[in-house]
Amino acid sequence: ENIIRVRAYHYKGAQNAGPEFDLNLPGIPCSTIVKSEERYELKSGDLTLRISGSGDYKSAYYFNDRLLTQNGFKSTAYIIDNQKDCFMREQLDLGVGELVYGLGERFTAFIKNGQSIDMWNDDSGTSSELAYKNIPFYVTNRNYGVLVNHPENVSFEVASEDVSRVQFSVPGQYIEYFIIGGSTLKNVIGSYTALTGKPALPPAWSFGLWLSTSTSPPHDEQKVTEMVDEMFSRDIPFHVYYFCCFWMREYQFCDFKWNSDAYPDPEGFLKKLKSKNLNISVWINPYIAQKSHLFDEGKANGYLLKKSNGDVWQWNRWQAGMALVDFTNPEAREWYKDKLRELVDMGVDCFKTDFGERVPTDVEYYDGSDPMKMHNFYSYLFQQAVFEVLEEKKGKNNALIFGRSATVGCQKFPVHWGGDCSSTYASMAETLRGGLSIGLAGYGFWSHDISGFEGMASPDLYKRWTAFGMLTSHSRLHGNNSYRMPWLFGEESVEVVKYFTKLKCGLMPYIFTSSVETVRTGVPLLRAMLLEFENDQTCAYLDRQYMFGSDILVAPVFSETGTVSYYLPEGIWTSFISGEEVTGGRWVEENHDYFSLPVMVRPNAVIPVGSDTTRPDYDYANDITFHVFQMSEGKSLVCEVLDINADLCAKLMITRSHDQISVVVSDTIKPWKILMRGIEKIDHLKNGSAQTDNLGALITPLDGHNSMTFELSK
Numbered sequence: 001e002n003i004i005r006v007r008a009y010h011y012k013g014a015q016n017a018g019p020e021f022d023l024n025l026p027g028i029p030c031s032t033i034v035k036s037e038e039r040y041e042l043k044s045g046d047l048t049l050r051i052s053g054s055g056d057y058k059s060a061y062y063f064n065d066r067l068l069t070q071n072g073f074k075s076t077a078y079i080i081d082n083q084k085d086c087f088m089r090e091q092l093d094l095g096v097g098e099l100v101y102g103l104g105e106r107f108t109a110f111i112k113n114g115q116s117i118d119m120w121n122d123d124s125g126t127s128s129e130l131a132y133k134n135i136p137f138y139v140t141n142r143n144y145g146v147l148v149n150h151p152e153n154v155s156f157e158v159a160s161e162d163v164s165r166v167q168f169s170v171p172g173q174y175i176e177y178f179i180i181g182g183s184t185l186k187n188v189i190g191s192y193t194a195l196t197g198k199p200a201l202p203p204a205w206s207f208g209l210w211l212s213t214s215t216s217p218p219h220d221e222q223k224v225t226e227m228v229d230e231m232f233s234r235d236i237p238f239h240v241y242y243f244c245c246f247w248m249r250e251y252q253f254c255d256f257k258w259n260s261d262a263y264p265d266p267e268g269f270l271k272k273l274k275s276k277n278l279n280i281s282v283w284i285n286p287y288i289a290q291k292s293h294l295f296d297e298g299k300a301n302g303y304l305l306k307k308s309n310g311d312v313w314q315w316n317r318w319q320a321g322m323a324l325v326d327f328t329n330p331e332a333r334e335w336y337k338d339k340l341r342e343l344v345d346m347g348v349d350c351f352k353t354d355f356g357e358r359v360p361t362d363v364e365y366y367d368g369s370d371p372m373k374m375h376n377f378y379s380y381l382f383q384q385a386v387f388e389v390l391e392e393k394k395g396k397n398n399a400l401i402f403g404r405s406a407t408v409g410c411q412k413f414p415v416h417w418g419g420d421c422s423s424t425y426a427s428m429a430e431t432l433r434g435g436l437s438i439g440l441a442g443y444g445f446w447s448h449d450i451s452g453f454e455g456m457a458s459p460d461l462y463k464r465w466t467a468f469g470m471l472t473s474h475s476r477l478h479g480n481n482s483y484r485m486p487w488l489f490g491e492e493s494v495e496v497v498k499y500f501t502k503l504k505c506g507l508m509p510y511i512f513t514s515s516v517e518t519v520r521t522g523v524p525l526l527r528a529m530l531l532e533f534e535n536d537q538t539c540a541y542l543d544r545q546y547m548f549g550s551d552i553l554v555a556p557v558f559s560e561t562g563t564v565s566y567y568l569p570e571g572i573w574t575s576f577i578s579g580e581e582v583t584g585g586r587w588v589e590e591n592h593d594y595f596s597l598p599v600m601v602r603p604n605a606v607i608p609v610g611s612d613t614t615r616p617d618y619d620y621a622n623d624i625t626f627h628v629f630q631m632s633e634g635k636s637l638v639c640e641v642l643d644i645n646a647d648l649c650a651k652l653m654i655t656r657s658h659d660q661i662s663v664v665v666s667d668t669i670k671p672w673k674i675l676m677r678g679i680e681k682i683d684h685l686k687n688g689s690a691q692t693d694n695l696g697a698l699i700t701p702l703d704g705h706n707s708m709t710f711e712l713s714k
Helices: 186-197 223-235 266-274 291-300 330-346 372-393 425-439 457-471 491-506 508-521 538-541
Strands: 003-009 032-035 038-046 046-054 058-063 066-072 077-080 084-091 100-102 116-117 139-140 144-148 154-160 167-170 174-181 209-212 240-243 279-284 349-351 475-477 545-550 553-555 564-567 572-575 582-583 586-591 599-601 605-609 624-629 638-643 647-659 660-666 672-677 682-686 686-692 696-701 707-712
Touching: 003 038, 003 046, 003 186, 046 174, 058 174, 066 174, 084 174, 139 186, 139 660, 144 186, 174 186, 186 508, 209 223, 209 491, 223 240, 223 266, 266 279, 266 330, 291 330, 291 425, 349 372, 425 457, 457 475, 475 491, 491 508, 491 545, 508 605, 508 638, 553 624, 605 638, 605 647, 605 696, 624 638, 624 660, 638 686, 647 672, 660 672, 682 696, 686 707
Parallel strands: 209 240, 209 475, 240 279, 279 349, 624 672
Antiparallel strands: 003 174, 032 038, 038 046, 046 058, 058 066, 066 084, 077 084, 084 167, 100 139, 116 154, 139 144, 144 174, 154 167, 545 553, 553 599, 564 586, 572 582, 572 599, 605 624, 638 647, 647 660, 660 707, 672 696, 682 707, 686 696
């Protein structure tokens, strides 16, 4: 509910070739219509459309009598341009102070007011107005969203052509969009993802550190073995090894055959890596080079995209004479999937689904799909096919891809990463803007290339980006023309990677439980500040910091000096790393060494911390420590911890009445503790023992007890 669908026609008789977004339309309840002398009303839950019954035309959208947006005479228009091309256009009003966000993974200014944006996927890097992931969905700080239901190029003018309106237009004879209302932006994203699909839950092992061969440097069994052994000999925990494109033979991407010169026994080699508790990822794309043995097979069976004259469509960008798989052909889809099934059987755990943006429009699809609509939508069919193989072979909640291109609905197939960023602080910041932006379209799990893909990072940047990268959902060391092993950036870099990897592994009970909540609600794990603090107007503008789950604020360091300026909402916040308490409601400026950055926990939060700092997938309940932060008088807090199968494995209930604290832990028989952060002393402890350190009072229950009481010392 709380969704209203709007469609306007010029000529209704025009043919409408697919594809269409995969929407859960049966899940939208029927609206009710009320007619009076003054107006017509259409209701969906608490969202109401009011259309004037007399006088000047006006349609206005309200959520519980709160005006969201409206349009009027000439807002909806049919336009013919100078080339005689036809378009449908809509305009929706913006209120005073209204800010617009979203429209995909955009690296431009986080607030979209004043921007002209076209929904056209491009292999573009992170430094321009172009984007890999164009999503025709925006939200505003008035707590509503608009999805323009067109896979083709939707052109947006966001407070640009008309500074008091959002304008969007599409080619053709009709335009369709959904207005989505909510009491909060979280509710809006929840309704949007109910319509377009919730993200799947990635397996717990995927949240660890990924190491890569990088793209261009030579690699073979010996080189990979040296890299892996060096990581372990230096006590650097890592969990996924990623083989980039040259695991296949050059000029034959993709033939899905290992380069026998570099990897003479790939199945045996993968078994050796997996015996070291590593998971395996390999690079793929939807392109078939002319030199690949699959080209002739695909051509003969009609599995490749064709021109109107029946020729296979080809060009020389990326691979000589490459063609594209036609995923609208069911047989071609299964043919492609069969190649991946063989790799999974060999030991591959997941695929990096690269590219998918350079999709031609001068082609004909097997099912007659409109090539202009397929340009963006191709990414959905590609990623869906790969994800289906992994779910089929690995099971639900054990499948993931690493995708670059995307459209509406691709959030169902996590993970996605930010593409080809550069090794600069500016690119690190623009990468974060992209992550904040795509999160507002329900992309719950997102990553980026730590230290930048293009160029070679300085040791300083490498260490700062590592801290940022290990505090996002998925963390990968990867580059283009050079390796990204930490010792190549100095011995201190080794220690920094080790420190933040262990920090993340320890936080996995919090991270994974938060991830399950992301799957349930659609609200991203890495989220813009305005999602958690809608009533704090400063948070509406912040794009250099974020919330990691609902309770932890992260502010990456974007300077060589180590100085960082960030904003804390009201309350007393606590540094998770140092224990320092900082009063919020203001901007804070600090200087941090390479083993620190602002990782601030909001008051009245409980952060469950695990006992294993070497892996992301372990028994979270075993010897868990519940960190309790700045608990207010009269508060009762509940912290549930879910295991790697998303089942409840521990639950803390803690209550404060004056200075009396009562604690009950249930759903576990395994050892546990609580750490009262910032508390120097406790009195009258029952059923437990206590000790204090620089972080606070650590309290352990006596054997056989699942509850304790104590007093905070005055």
